[in-house]
Amino acid sequence: MVIHIVEDDPGVNESLRVLLQALDHVVISHSTATALFTAPLPTQDDLVIVDLGLPDIDGASVIRWLKNLSAPPRVVAISGQSQKLIDRALKGFQALTVLRKPLSGDALVSFIA
Amino acid sequence: MPKSSPMVHEARLLGILDTAADGIIVINAKADILVFNKACEAMFGYAASDVLGKNISLLMPSDFSVDHDRYVSHYLETGERRIIGIGREVRGKHADGTVFPLELSVGEAQTPDGRQFIGVIRDVRSRKAVEQRLNQLQAQLVNMARVQAIDEMGAAIAHELNQPLTAVMLYLQAVIRKTSSDTASQLAPQTLEILNKALREAERAGGIIQRMRHSVERREPERQACDLNALIDEALELVLLGHDIEGLQIVRDLDAMLTHVHVDPIPIQQVLANLLRNAMEAVRKSDRRMIKIQSMVSGGQAIVNIEDSGPGIPPDGLSNLFKAFATTKKSGLGLGLMISRSIAQNHGGDLTVDGGGDGRGATFSLRLPLIVGSHEQGIADQ
Ligand SMILES: Nc1ncnc2c1ncn2[C@@H]1O[C@H](COP(=O)(O)OP(=O)(O)OP(=O)(O)O)[C@@H](O)[C@H]1O
Ligand SMILES: [Mg+2]
Numbered sequence: 001m002v003i004h005i006v007e008d009d010p011g012v013n014e015s016l017r018v019l020l021q022a023l024d025h026v027v028i029s030h031s032t033a034t035a036l037f038t039a040p041l042p043t044q045d046d047l048v049i050v051d052l053g054l055p056d057i058d059g060a061s062v063i064r065w066l067k068n069l070s071a072p073p074r075v076v077a078i079s080g081q082s083q084k085l086i087d088r089a090l091k092g093f094q095a096l097t098v099l100r101k102p103l104s105g106d107a108l109v110s111f112i113a
Numbered sequence: 114m115p116k117s118s119p120m121v122h123e124a125r126l127l128g129i130l131d132t133a134a135d136g137i138i139v140i141n142a143k144a145d146i147l148v149f150n151k152a153c154e155a156m157f158g159y160a161a162s163d164v165l166g167k168n169i170s171l172l173m174p175s176d177f178s179v180d181h182d183r184y185v186s187h188y189l190e191t192g193e194r195r196i197i198g199i200g201r202e203v204r205g206k207h208a209d210g211t212v213f214p215l216e217l218s219v220g221e222a223q224t225p226d227g228r229q230f231i232g233v234i235r236d237v238r239s240r241k242a243v244e245q246r247l248n249q250l251q252a253q254l255v256n257m258a259r260v261q262a263i264d265e266m267g268a269a270i271a272h273e274l275n276q277p278l279t280a281v282m283l284y285l286q287a288v289i290r291k292t293s294s295d296t297a298s299q300l301a302p303q304t305l306e307i308l309n310k311a312l313r314e315a316e317r318a319g320g321i322i323q324r325m326r327h328s329v330e331r332r333e334p335e336r337q338a339c340d341l342n343a344l345i346d347e348a349l350e351l352v353l354l355g356h357d358i359e360g361l362q363i364v365r366d367l368d369a370m371l372t373h374v375h376v377d378p379i380p381i382q383q384v385l386a387n388l389l390r391n392a393m394e395a396v397r398k399s400d401r402r403m404i405k406i407q408s409m410v411s412g413g414q415a416i417v418n419i420e421d422s423g424p425g426i427p428p429d430g431l432s433n434l435f436k437a438f439a440t441t442k443k444s445g446l447g448l449g450l451m452i453s454r455s456i457a458q459n460h461g462g463d464l465t466v467d468g469g470g471d472g473r474g475a476t477f478s479l480r481l482p483l484i485v486g487s488h489e490q491g492i493a494d495q
Contacts, residue, residue, distance in 0.1 A: 011280030019283045022291035080275035082268065082326065085458060101275040102319035105286030 002043075003112070005029040006036050006062060007051040007078070012101070016049065019105050025112075033057035037065075044071040047112060052079040052089055052098075060089045063096065076111055078103055136215075136234035142227055144169045144185055156215070156236050158208035174204050174212045189228070202237065213238050267325040269437050269451050274322055278315060285312040334377035334460050341371040341415055341481075342408060344378060348385035349406070352393060361396070364405040371408050374415045376481055380456045384464070387449040388419045388477050394442065395423025395474060413483055414462065420476040425469030434466060457481065 003025050007013040010031070017027045030036045033054050042048050048066055052059035059077060066075050079086050080101035090096060099107055136156050139148035146169055149161040157164075157172055164171060170178030187193065205215045216235040221228065289308050292300045300308070345367065353363075389404065396402040403422040408415065426434065433439045435454045440447030450464070457464040462481040469475045 009276045009280075012276050012283070015280040015283035015287065019287035019290070022287040022294075080272050080279070082272075082458075088461070102278045102282055102315075102322060104316065104319070105283055105290075 002026045002028060002046045004036065004039075004042050004046060004048040004073075006031075006033060006048065006054065006059075008032065008053070008055050009051070012051070012078075012103075016108075019108075023109065023112075033059075033062045036062065041069065042066065042073040044073060046073040048073050048075050049108075050075060050077050052077055052086065053081060058089065060093075063090075063093065067093075076108075136232075136236070138169070138172075138232045138234065140169050140230050140232070142185070142189060142229070144182065146171075147229065148231075153234065156207075156234065157205065172205055174206045177204055185230075205234070266437065266448060266452065269455055271322040271325045273437060274318075278318055278322065282312065282315045282319065285315060334380065336375040336377055336460075338373040339376050339378045339381070341374045341376070341381075341417070342367040342369070344382045345385055345406060345408060345417065348382050348389055351382075352386055352389040356393060360402055361393075362401075362403040364403065366405070366407040368409045370410050371415050374481060374483060376460055381460070381481070384453040384456050384479060385417065385419075387453045388479070391449060391477075392419055392421035392423070392474075395421045397423075399423055399474075410483065415481045415483055417479040417481075418476055419479075421474040423474040425471075425473055426466065426475050427470065428468060431466065431468050435464075453479075 003020050005013060005016050005020075005027060007016065007029070008031050013029050013031060017029045020027045028039065030039065033056050036048075050059050050062050050066070054062065059079070063075055063077060066072055075096065077086075077090065077096060077098045078101060079089075079098060081089075083100075086098055086100075090098065097111060099111070134152060136153035137148065137150045138146060138153055140146055146164050146167055149159070149164050154160055159172075170181060173181055201217060202214060203217045204212050206212050214237050216237050218233050220231045220233075222231065285308055289305065289312065292298050292305065345365075349363065349365075389406075392404045396404065399422050401422050405418075405420040407418040407420070409418075410416070430441075435450050436447075437451050438447040439450075454464040457479055460481055462479065465478050465480070467476045467478070
């Protein structure tokens with residue numbers, strides 16, 4: 001399993017990578033949606049962590065794109081925005097896990113497991 | 114027939130008296146009314162014939178008429194002026210008993226019949242009413258702005274603090290997990306204990322942020338059908354109040370369809386006032402000072418565009434514009450746009466900007482949904 005990170009905040013992006021690597025995961029991190037789109041596709045075994053507030057393309061569109069792949073990976077959304085904005089952004093998604101910031105490593109680890 | 118004073122004998126003067134927009138009253142040293150012009154009749158609700166020869170105190174509220182007698186006798190005795198030649202705001206009493214504010218200037222004349230005083234009176238009720246309304250509006254807005262600003266600021270700062278705090282928590286967890294699983298890099302138990310404490314403190318800060326956020330998230334805008342154009346005009350009135358508007362051109366292009374937009378009027382007016390104030394400040398140093406306000410309906414949304422002829426916003430300034438404490442002004446807090454965007458989003462709308470440049474000023478666009486529908490309910494997560 002490879003864990004892909006799409007997060008524009010450099011601190012959150014790097015600390016996520018450092019934590020996941022400390023847990024012996026293979027991690028590929030991107031700071032934009034465009035970077036994810038142009039990299040090798042995530043596979044069905046992979047997990048993609050998507051920040052909802054990306055600068056180039058909104059996180060919801062990224063998630064939609066991922067879910068429409070022929071062999072979609074698992075997806076978890078992370079967001080520092082208000083619940084209302086999250087609800088609005090993710091309207092129509094079923095059974096999507098959203099972890100809100102501040103993000104605890106435990107919540108993430110238990111989701112990965 | 115009224116006993117005319119020599120001072121107003123001339124026909125020309127009499128003509129002036131009755132066409133004057135200001136009230137004119139002439140009294141003698143005993144304060145008996147000698148002249149009472151048409152404007153006074155309208156102002157006080159008495160016919161001249163009712164009041165001529167009567168004491169001027171008839172036209173004053175009783176507390177003031179006592180003072181007035183004292184003024185007159187004080188002046189006659191000492192020559193010391195209280196009102197004469199100065200002009201001041203006093204209160205008058207209408208025939209129906211209503212007390213109203215008026216502006217009074219008094220002149221004095223020596224006539225063969227003795228000393229006379231001529232009072233020129235201006236009814237300041239309409240001006241007063243406008244002032245009062247503006248004061249009220251402003252007080253309300255300032256007060257609301259405070260309450261709202263504290264909440265919104267809390268929410269927005271919570272949001273901004275979230276990122277670094279998340280990073281701190283994840284870094285700490287990375288160290289703790291790494292060193293407890295990997296025997297080669299094991300830490301002294303005391304060091305590990307300190308890291309765990311640091312993590313707990315970071316989590317505590319996270320809890321505080323969540324509480325700040327929750328108090329705002331639970332609050333829904335109190336919507337009512339509002340005339341958005343009226344809100345724009347009121348905000349404009351408020352922002353222009355007390356500013357040097359010499360040479361400032363305001364262009365309003367308002368869509369008459371926007372009379373029933375469902376919003377919480379006070380915060381929305383606050384957004385409009387913030388944007389207009391920023392625009393006013395942006396054009397201050399420009400050769401051509403213009404603010405254009407446009408409202409319209411498009412794509413199920415009410416849109417208000419506020420464009421100014423200021424310097425615009427450089428591209429590298431755009432990314433931080435809506436963040437807390439982003440200001441280029443000496444006395445600015447840098448909260449106006451942050452709060453405004455948060456209010457717009459809380460309404461299901463948004464606030465965006467086109468920075469302009471190359472001779473164009475900035476254009477801010479406030480978008481508000483016209484139909485408040487099911488998306489407000491949202492979906493549950495987790
Ligand atoms: N119309 C505009 N044209 C050019 N720059 C603008 C305009 N509106 C805002 N800005 C820039 O954006 C910054 C942030 O605006 P904001 O309203 O958030 O804060 P502020 O006006 O500085 O302070 P305050 O909290 O008192 O409103 C301003 O300091 C100014 O540099
Ligand atoms: Mg401002």
